[in-house]
Amino acid sequence: MNPLRAIFLRISRTPPAVLLILIIGMAVLVAMGVQDTLNKKEQALQNEHAAITARLNAKSTVVYAIKDIAEGEKIPSEMLEERNVPADKQPQDALTSSTLAAGRIAKYGISAGQIVSQHDLAPQSMETGFDTRLREGMRAVTFAVDNNSGVAGFVMPQSRVDILSMVGSGSETKAAPILSDIQVIAVGQTFQKAPNGTAIPSSSITVAVTPEQTQKLIKAVCASKLYLALRNDKDHTPLATVDVNSLFGKPVNSQSNMLTMIPPPDLPKPPQFGDIAPSVIQNNSLPIANAPAPPLHEIEAWSGGKKDIITIPATKN
Secondary structure (H helix, E strand, C coil), X not given: CCHHHHHHHHHHHCCHHHHHHHHHXXXXXXXXXXXXXXXXXXXXXXXHHHHHHHHHXXXXXXXXXXXXXXXXXXXXXXXXXXXXXXXXXXXXXXXXXHHXXXXXXXXXXXXXXXXXXXXXXXXXXXXXXXXXXXCCCCEXXXXXXXCCXXXXXXXXXXXXXXEEEEECCHHHCEEEEEEEEEEEEEECCECCCCHHHCCCCCCEEEEEECHHHHHHHHHHXXXXXXXXXXXXXXXXXXXXXXXXXXXXXXXXXHHHXXXXXXXXXXXXXXXXHHHCCHHHHHCCCCCCCCCCCCCEEEEEEEECCEEEEEEEECCCC
């Protein structure tokens, strides 16, 4: 017998009440299955919506430069600040912690308010030498200072200073700036800024200067005593500077003094009678000087009121 027909015969023999209960039970099961499927889809949609909302509202930490950082300059931690920004606005290679940039060398100039990225930093392999801390075209020059001329040790790496030259003493003392707004790159052998503004007493200062300023500074080091004047880190107003030679008086013309000090040359004395040997006198071989030329005679000749002077040599007697 056909299985479907057998099932149909069994259903036809089932009492109507039981059959109704079976139909209702099956409908309930189907409805529950459909509802469960719908609930799962709705939950999935809610989860996806929540994930999208979370991504849109997510914040990421990035590092901002709060001051201008020059190319080739070592980045101090006080020039950096961590801020939260929307994740979708975070550059792909942006640094997420200021510790990743503090102490590194800026490969390019970084402006205040700019997000610091990995490509803004020089490779660490290039940071091993002190010369990499100098910008291209600059020179490092070291000169001596003491507690007074070095601002009591409060001049630090990355400070800006004016360099003044002093010559003379007492009422003749003269002082004037020879260089203005110069960057200090090292104090003694320390090239990192001390935390909390702690003073760094030292007997030497290293500054970054141009080749022209290098000659001017070294000349002042040899000819005078130098003093530092510490600037505010935001003050870059230039000062009028002078050459150290202008602090000295006009040089005396030593050539004219030397000429007045040179004694006149010793001229040979004419021979005296006592200086001639007796043998020369006996032999009548005294040197005879050339006789002076005979004087000339002048004759006046008048012709019609016109006077002419005629000169003729005198004749020997």
